[in-house]
Amino acid sequence: MANLSKDFIKTAKICGLEHVLHSKGYFYVEKNKVLSYKMPKGIKTEIAEMPTGIRVNVTVKNGEKIKEPLFFCFGLEGKSGEQ
Numbered sequence: 001m002a003n004l005s006k007d008f009i010k011t012a013k014i015c016g017l018e019h020v021l022h023s024k025g026y027f028y029v030e031k032n033k034v035l036s037y038k039m040p041k042g043i044k045t046e047i048a049e050m051p052t053g054i055r056v057n058v059t060v061k062n063g064e065k066i067k068e069p070l071f072f073c074f075g076l077e078g079k080s081g082e083q
Contacts, residue, residue, distance in 0.1 A: 011075070025070035029054055040067070 012021055020026060027037040027045075032053050039045055042064030046057040060066060 012073075017071075017073075020071040020073075023071045024068060025066070027056070027058075027070070027072045029072075029074045031076060039070070042066075043070070 009021060012018055025038065025040050025043065027039075028035040032049055032051065034047055034049060034054060037045065037047070039058075042061045043066070044059045044061060048055040058070075
């Protein structure tokens with residue numbers, strides 16, 4: 001499993017998304033920081049953390065097929081903030 005905070009894991013379970021915590025392709029973002037990501041073979045990611053968010057470019061290489069859905073989660077763990 002990804003190196004995620006207890007709060008994030010708790011929220012995923014509350015939202016019924018516990019299964020994605022073990023996904024082969026995922027991307028977890030908290031505010032403007034990438035907490036963890038993993039992509040299967042054939043997926044290229046370019047990531048830039050910025051002061052007010054992130055910029056991500058995800059490319060599937062020519063001829064590759066994605067065998068299971070990729071999971072992208074952008075969130076806030078605190079009680080308030082801007083997303």
